[in-house]
Amino acid sequence: MSALRWRRGPLWLALPLMAALVWFAAVGRHYPARGDLGWLWRVVRDGPGTDLDAVLLYYGTLPRLAMALVVGATLGLSGCLLQQLSGNVLLSPMTLGSASGAWLAMIAGAVWWPWLSAHHPDWLAMGGAVVATGLLLLLTGRHRLGSLQLVLAGMALNILLAALATALTLLHDQYALGLFVWGAGDLAQYDWHWLPWLAARLLPPLMLLPLLARPLALLRLGLGTASGRGLALLPALLAILLLSLWLSAVAVAAVGLIGFISVLTPALARRAGARTIAAQWGASAALGALLLCLTDGLAQLAAHWSSDSVPSGAAAALIGAPALVWLLGEVRDPPDPAPAVPAVRLDSRLAAMLWFGFVLLAASTCLLTRDAHGWCLAWPEAIVWWLRWPRLLAAGAAGAGLGVAGVILQRLLNNPLASPDLLGISAGATLALLLSAGLAGVGLAQVGWLPALVGSVSTLALVLWLGRRFAWRPSALVLAGLALSALLDGMVQFVLARGGLDTVATLAWLAGSTNRVEAPAALALALGVGGCALLAWLGRRSLTLLAAGDALAVSCGLSVSRARAGWLLLAALLCALVTSLVGPIGFVGVLMPHLAIRLGARAVGAQLLAAAAAGALSMLIADALGRTLLYPMQLPVGLCAGLLCGTLLVLSLSARRGGRS
């Protein structure tokens, strides 16, 4: 008991102390001549008067602090309610897709319904959050609220909606450019008007809280017990869920996306010793407020060093992502079901027909042209073909490379969700490319694949090192990868929030573009991917053995550690090659190995080839969609592929409910 108490004490002491210290340090740097507490107190007590520093403090810094506290508390409470409702320690507005849904709705509002977004941002955000969460629950089923499966599907949905938001931003850059800083969570204030706004929207629903304590306490005992004691389950569940969504939507409407606070604080509250329902509410709110205050203080401090504004949300990701990895230790989830090999074996004739249809579809989309006269399916003119084949080749090679990398990672780690994107390897390569482009002062296209390789290898090593504590359990590893992706995305946001007009070009590259690919580069990518795929196919026996278990591999005379390292390096190299040329591409790597198995390729060698083919074909289809759908505008192929495959992934992640396959 005393050991427990000792462990709790520091948290309650250290967090407020740290938050206060950082905040005062930030204020001290803001007002170098006035950094003393007496002045602060006089301004708070007497009001600002006419002194400029005092006005800035009273109407800029203090409301910012108040917003950080209120929004942090709101986010903490929102996450706490969700986790109490589901018994799932990883559930939060972020992992439920609702935060991204709200954010997407806000962007759509800024572009299409400016009146609504100016006057009722809260309803707009709430609409987005409800639709996103509703979609997820519809797909996974509400009985799976407690599962990791839901969290994974939710995180995937989160990425998907964020990609949609990016697409909107890309298509309407002039309108949305000002939203970048805000999108990364901006707490800067210029008066006190947000506080009453928040109070009017938060206080009335919070009156409901006392009514919810009993249902939540009953829910803790299990759904069956709860309904046995006369609890009207559905209304109670719905009320709690809606309240939580409302809290997070209001926070998004007020300050933009700030992740991690909501998922972290309930866990911190439990560690700090909060046991009862109400105690957890209080502790989550308090810890959320402190945590956001701390991250915002850090963001303000960082802004002084960089002379550019640093978004608080990005700072939250930098702190929250590592903490989320640390939290993974709390996950008590039954081991995931064995790698999804479908029970139903596809009739080989049907599989052949499906393959035939797939190839036919992809081939015909290659010839699909849309021009001023409409759609047409024909061999294009020489010049159009000359323009088109490098991007087709690049897209196809990228898809093939990601498919092969996905198979390697999934077989090697015995993890049906391992892939370059979900493990954060693509994000690592992206960050390395952005950093080296920034440091060398050259365009993203000129950086080359070597920095990308360094980034992807180090990210892969980091994820595996983080995952060792959980014996590389599939979902834990993927969550570590997703957390790492969020961390790297936070860093990318730092780069983007520096503003300037090249932001749009960077965003286009981040969305995975093949428009600029030259024929030699496309050929080089195709050769590189082809070489790696050939290498993988030649070494398929060693991959089969490694997948079957170390003991068997050793008994067959394989040097396990060396072979494993070689395979990991090959996967990282594939990811680096693809990312350095066409940018990060999501969801292709994770989906293609499964598609290959479903289409009849069960042995490792066959799966490698089939996944490569399926990846290439999917990317060709995505490329055609991006080329034609919004003519004469174009959507980057990575974005289309991500939307296409991401939708399929969310569907397939949630289709496993009820044991059906």
Next chain:
Amino acid sequence: MKRLLCLLCLVLPWLAAHAAPTRVVALSWDGAEQLLALGITPLAVAERADYRRWVARPPLPPGVLDAGSRAEPNLERLAELKPDLILTDAALAGLRPRLERIAPTRVLLAFSSQHDNAATARALYLQLAREFGREADAHRRLQALDQRLAQLRRQLRQRYPQGAPAVCVIRVGSPTVVWLYGNNSMPQAALAALGLQPGCPVETGAWGVAQRRVVDLAQLGDTHVLAIAPLDPGGPLWQSPLWRAMPFVRAGRFATMRSTWTYGGVFSLQYLAEAIADGLAHFDNAPKVHLHID
């Protein structure tokens, strides 16, 4: 007669090859602006609708087509349009080899930290005029531009007999973020042409623009501040006590100017200079904020 026809057959292709381009596509807005200022209607412009909304002047004639987005122009669409000249900017320089296959491509390196953007805009305009065989016309238009700028400068000198004030042009991005136009930006070049002092402390950059927090504006020195009237944000900010406490607001040195594109060609200097001069005129009518300090 036959010989003459033969000669004509030989000369015609040569003439066609050396005639001024007529089907021009502008993938950058400053390129489109320069073309229009030469009296040439481009065949297509990237992001046509947004050009009309954001750049606005000179207006785009109704028949102009859309060439896709500025970051990712639709190459196949370009090929289909069969232009005889493509104008791009430095951001698309990597696309040049592909564009060259469609039509001769000119990369207008308009904005860079390595040169004076305003002087470059003028030089690029004259280069384009030479290529289109419209030099006389271009010189006439530039002369008119210079005369107009000189006229505005004279008016301002009369308005400020004891010396020209410093002016800082800003754009409000959101209620908490502003962009400051400093060295090497088109607004600052317009200020120089008007004989005004530069007031934004922004280091020289490619676009001459820097993003700052609104609260950082408190550190602006003894300068007038002109905010380019934004489309949406800014309204509530300007009523806030924080904004009204800014030194330049208290001293009555703040006004708005009408929305003008700040990354344009050489004639955007005139639009900017006119907007700045009109904006400064507001100061004379604006009620000074008097503070009673006891």
